[in-house]
Amino acid sequence: MGKEKILKDIQDIATDPFAYIKAKKVAGKKAIGSPLADVPAEMVHAAGFLPVTILGTNEPIVKAGAHLPDNACSLARSNLELVLNYRKDTFDGFVFPQVCDTTQHLSDIWRMTIPADFFASFLIPRQVDRKSAKTWFYRETLRLREQLSGFAGAPVTDAALRESFRFYNEVRALLRELYGHKRAFPGTISNREMFDLIRASLFMDPADLIPLLKAFKKEMTEEKEEKRLLPVVLSGIAVEPMQLLNILDDLGVNVVGDELIVGSRMIENDVSENGDPVEALTARHFAKSPYSPIRDRGTRLYDHLVTLVEQTRPAGVIYFHIKFCESQDYDLPDLKQVMREKEMPMIVLDTEYQSVTRAQTKTRLEAFVESLYGERENG
């Protein structure tokens, strides 16, 4: 298989995972859906199900509006729309995390309006700066294990968990390697391609994905780029619509780092395959990068971006703000200030899942990238 073919296979699933999920279901797998973020896929996988991260839809909002007002964030509305309207029969059950007011209520709406055989609230701690959060995450993960065992009709064993850890660790390691390659050899993997690969790992069974990623890795070359691409760092929760990444490719920039939730945060840490598996999942949770709605230690939310910028030395930062995400709204004015102090150019793009072609966003991106090119030439 050539590079293009492998990529196409993965990208097809990343952009429309539902044919893949359906095929898995026909083959006897049950699909468990979870909105962002922090549901341990390994636990769902070890229980014998296909864990699927629900990443919203770019299709029009038709039904969700009757349940969530228009000042609910675009992610919540498009997630609800997806399961209420477009993909009614895909999921056998849900594990639903809560991180903010919107997700807490979305959880209620979801449970009350979408029929499913299984619904488990996964009440992750909304602070990670004290010891109690660790104990709580541990207990809550145990509770999830029990609930999934109940639905599966058999206990989730330690051995099954370790097996799942191995699978997911391998996926993460491969993705990290590819990301490293992209960083070292700009132009070998495009921005859209890289994030499609990460996205695929949020839907696909690792047993299917690993061989594809390995084959893809073999095709990697150490070519030098033809024209020097401009290094940038991405921040925010998710890049939506994904077409924005294509725009970045067209504009000649190379993403050298990111702190997106649908991005590096998904692949940055592994789960230890030794010791108490629930303890290991807990440790991974607390090693993760910060996440806007979760109260982190001190100013870690900002320090993280500062460090990332220092390590990867981008020409600029592109921040993706999900429309009506109030968590990001509260972060942004101070974050802009921090970047100004560091003399790091940053642009904030207000994004909405339903606006696939927004000329204004494109124009702003173009102007930003041009100004960065200008700075590079002058500096």
Place this chain on the structure above:
Amino acid sequence: MADVKPGMTAKDYSRQLTKAYYEGAKHARENGKFIAYTTAVSPAELFYAHDVIPIYPENHSVMMITHRMTAELSESIERKGYTSHLCAYARSDLGFRELHKSPIGGIPDPDFLLACNAQCFTLTKWFEVLARRYNVPLFVFDTPQFIRDKKAREEIITYVEEQIYEMIESLETLTGKKFDFDRLKEVLEYSRQASILYKTYLDMASYKPSPISIFDALINMAITVYLRGTPEAVQFYRLLVDEVMENKVKKGIGVIENEKYRLYWENLPIWFKFKDHFNFLASYGAVILSSLYVHAWSYDFDPSNPVRTLAENYASVFSNVEMEERAQMALDLFNRYSLNGNFMFLNRSCKAVSFAIHELRDIITEKTGIPALVFESDMGDPRFYSESQIRTRLEAYLETLDQLAFEKMRQF
């Protein structure tokens, strides 16, 4: 603070307490005391027990809203990059910090911040902004949704209890003083008594005609919000209950004449309009009697088990339970107060209380058979309030109730 002097009305006493409270806060530093900002729903008893002064920026924001300062304050922070769809309390507060405008001369800066997310998530982010601004510790008191699962509840309580101990440690670090659990029990005893009396007061809405409306409840809830845990709060509610009993209940005087419709109000009030709404509704023989919101401070403390009772009470507040349970809580008010109308306000400021309102309406309407009016506006920002639109909708709703009452009569 101060005792009730003979001849003093509850209103006089409340004024005096409020004045003394803000004065105390203003001079806290001179008196060697620390100031903590906290959220209206939070284990504030810990502060009173440790001699730290709790201040409620939300309360201060209500004053700015009712003095119609929010639009100006909000614009000042919108220029700094905050958006106009954030909670109007947060916008008023952040704007106050920009413009230093306040109807009471402002509130002192904090030494410590406590945000309890049983009330909402917004507060944790708003306080995070303040934590950076003043470089002071922020303690997010995390109360996972109190789902209807026995085992989960037990575990949630344990998690919350652990955080109470962590909070106590933080207070000890702040002040350098050892925490006194006996004092906590004492404070909780005051909170317990004040809560019972406050609830007795709210429950006066069950009399026919009702001697109180929600607008009275909203005015009188302030004391339990910021002074529960003090003997003065107990005295105030005793005075208030006695007063309403003597002056209204015993004489059969209702809060409006010709009471026809006894209404439920979902959500917080539209603060800058509530007097107008009251008068307008009264002209139709309608009065709003209660809301889950005012009941958020009817706690049930057991001082003999202080840490557990704090955990149980604060984790289970109406804004932190599942919608089915919240509907039950509202239905309980419909039953106890014989309510026959339902205004459901979708408050743009407050996602925490507003989202899932349609699911809530469906349950309440199904169980009571009473139609509900769902309407959207903002509790604090006149820029998002359309007088004519809301009046028309309220009127149309009251006419529907008239129509239904008429049809019911005809059936007999």
